Amino acid sequence: MQRVQDKLEPAASATWPLFRLPVLLVALAAAGAAVAQQAQPYGTAESKTHPTHTTYRVINLYPAVTLASNPEINVKGQVSFSIGTGGGHSTTYVFDTRNVVNIGNLGGDEVVAVDLNDVGQVVGRATTASGVQHGFVWIGSAGIFDLSTIAGVGSSMATAINNHGVITGSYRYGGDRAFRWSPPTGLEDLGTLAVGGYSFGTALNDADEIAGGASTADNRLHAFVWTRSAGMEDIDTLNSVGSLPVAVGAKGEVAGNRFAFPSDFSERAFLWTRATGMVDIGSAGGSPIVLAMTPGLHMAGLINFVDRPQQAMSWTPATGTRNLGTLGGLGSVARGVNDRDQIVGFAQNKAGNPRAFIWTAQRGMRDLNKYLRHAPHGLVLDDAFAINDSGAIVASSNAGLVLLQPEQKCGCGHALGPVVAPPVVKTGMPLQASVAFTDEDRVGTRSVTWSWGDGSAAQAGQVRESDSAGSAAASHRFAAPGIYTVTATVVDRTGRSTAVSHDVVVTAPSGGTVAGAGTLMSPAGAFAQAPRYAGKASFRLIAPTDTTAKAERVPAMLQFDLPGLDFRSQDLRLLGRQGTQQVFEGSGTAGGAGGYKFRLSTSAAVPGGEQGSFILKIWHTDPTSRKDVVDYDNAHGASGTAAGRVTNGSIVLE
Incomplete structure (x- = not known):
């Protein structure tokens, strides 16, 4: 194993904003004490050995779901989530078990939460008034702190925080460099695996063991583990082209994914320990990918298959890799797992619609919609993102982002x-x-x-x-x-x-338009920036289909959103018709940046039948090669008539 450690001296106190330093130190110290005496877990959960039919009360968190990152929930039932507001803007909120709080910003228009610890501290990235990305930590009533200003560095981002307030991420020092930060030590550079290379931290545990990714001498991305005693160690020993950690276990075990080719979406999950080195977790007939892991080494994620959609996955040292199946449809994804071996995610039902599920070894996969207590009429849960050890679940629905509270009144309103x-x-x-x-x-x-x-x-x-x-x-x-x-x-x-x-x-009253709003399933491989993502995407569309001079002027607009992609059209025009489909093309912005083109094919809802289809391709031209690069294509990876099928809402041709 190659070991490289290049540590900077802790940041001098002169680089700290002195008027806020005592507040930050006191808040983090209080948080560390709170870890030693954890508050009573928020909610109740079914017994691990004698499961019951748990029912859930619904708590509305946010009226609409255009997520900028995956929500997180801690042991107390506090929830952090970031909502995209269009044009590359985003806002982050925390549900403190009673109220939803806007955590503020660093002067810019983007704030994205990445991690939440068990004492309610949030870390992530945010832009400043000048548009530079800085890492931040939010500490409840003490407010939001700019880690770049505190540590005396430039551009940065924070990706993980443990229960003692230790933070990891990356900062710009020539190139990206992984860091560890805490109040006693300030910023510590974790080094690189190669001279002139880059590195970034992705996960850590309460024992201060950090995992991340770093470039090697042959310009590959390898997973690393960092400890105070050994420094940065290259743990990629399976001869893969690249690997990246997802989580660190309680005893320093590292779970993550490795991939075969830089341009290939194929990945395989691994587990690394000091005793075994990096080990492939097994295939279960496909290519497993880990998305989450508990400190006790229960992994959850998905299995990619060559000839069918991905399906949810579970792995433990005792059971190995399991395919969790679906709710009667084709695909599913497991997004979260807790120490009670409960897994949540989404699965398609027999009609092909996504539904939030909970899975246990005793009862298998269950549709969470069937276990709601006094649910409002018409509510449908379509995905579940995270579950804490008390069984509280963060889910999305046709009423926005919600928290599912296991069998407990909380005075949380309507x-x-x-x-x-x-x-x-x-x-x-x-x-x-x-x-x-x-x-x-x-x-x-x-x-x-x-x-x-x-x-x-x-x-x-x-x-x-x-x-x-x-x-x-x-x-x-x-x-x-x-x-x-x-x-x-x-x-x-x-x-x-x-x-x-x-x-x-x-x-317009005279018609001559195709219009609609709703959601659809975005298949794996559709979004180039996150090829493993499969889940809900939302759209709003109004476009003229009558191009004659007599046609009444109609505004042409397309809005399309999924986690990490915020697309807005700048111009939109009818290209023609292909059978029952209307084909449009135009240009637009992604995350507020211009230079993107798109082609959209839509078909209208059928009375008593399908709600319509929405097939979208977005691309840009690479400034160096002058070749077109596809950013999004939901016909990629979808099978047959499933491509772009609207699952909620509808498209109308007038």
Whole structure:
């Protein structure tokens, strides 16, 4: 094993913002003490040895789900999540078990959370007022701290934090360099595996063992492990082209994935220990990929197959690699696992629609929608991202991001279902909207207010309530074509408010448009930046299909979002028709940056049948080679008629 360690001296105190330094030190010290005396876990969970039919109460966290990163949940039930707001902008929130809090920013318009520890500290990346990316740590009431300013470095990002407040990530020092940071030591450069190479930290444990990736002398990416005693060690011993860690176990074990070719999406999961070195975890008939691991070495992830969609995976030292199957459909992905051996993720049902699941060895895979306690009418859970050791689950739904609380009242206010309204309406015609809610705490409802997103005044809704359930309805006429967000806000008698939203596309009264809003399944391999991602993507579309001079002017807009991709059209025009499909092309921005082109093929909903299709390809031209580089293509990896099928919402041809 090659060992390289190149440590910088801890940052001098003069580089710290002195007026905030005592606050940060006190907050981190208090956090370390809190680890020694952990608070009572938030919620209850089914017994590992005698499982019961756990049911879950729904807590709304955010009205819409355009995630900028995967949500995290800690042992207390605190949740961190980042929401994309368009144009490359994002905001990060923390649910503190009672309220949802905006953590603030570093002066710029991007804040992305990457990790959350068990005492409620969040780390990630954020832009400054000048647009430079800096790592940050957020410590509750003490606020958000700029790690680059504190450590006296330039561009940086933080990727992981342990329960003692130790942080790892990378900073720009010529090239990217992995770091360790804590209040006593300041910034420590972890070194590289080759002279002039780069490195970055990705994970660490409470024993201060850090894993990450670093370039080798032959310009490959290898996984490394760093300890105070041994420094940086190259742990890639399976002759792979590259490898990257995902998690570090309690005893310094490293789990991650290695890949065969730089341009190939094929990966295989590994486990490294000092006793065994790097070991392939086995195939289960495909290529397993680990996405999460517990300190006790239970991995969760997916298995890629050559001839069918990926499916959820579990691995333990005792059972080896398992294919967890689906809910009757083709594909599934496991995203989170806890120390009680419960796994969550999404799986397709027999109709091909994604549904959030929980899996245990005793009961297998179960649709979480069947285990909701007093759920609001119309609520559908389509994915689950994380689960803590108490069994609380962060999931997405047609009502936005939600927390599933196992069998416990919490005084968290009303639970709301989705806004029920057509995805498309013509200008001047009434849009009828309604929302259902439950009031399990029986505190009563003070008001329901509707906001239409078009600049008009908020409107009070007509409320009907009986026992612990209720609903509200309202109607509105839009004056101009466009894409609008309709929001319903329910306020209970204690003053606590909960909101859900719904995108509406408004078309011209004369028609001549294709329009729609909703979600679809993005298959693995579609998004070049994250080829293993499979899951929900959302779209909003309005485009003219009548190009005659007499056609009424219609705004042409395309908005498309999935985690890590925020695409907005700048121009959009009809290219032609292929059978029942309308084909469009144009240019746009991704993450606020221009220079992208796209081609879109859509088909309209069929009465009593399919909700329509949405097949999108996005690409840009490489400035050096002048060749086109595909950034997104959801026809890639999808099978047959499954490509671009709308699963929620619809597309209408008028």
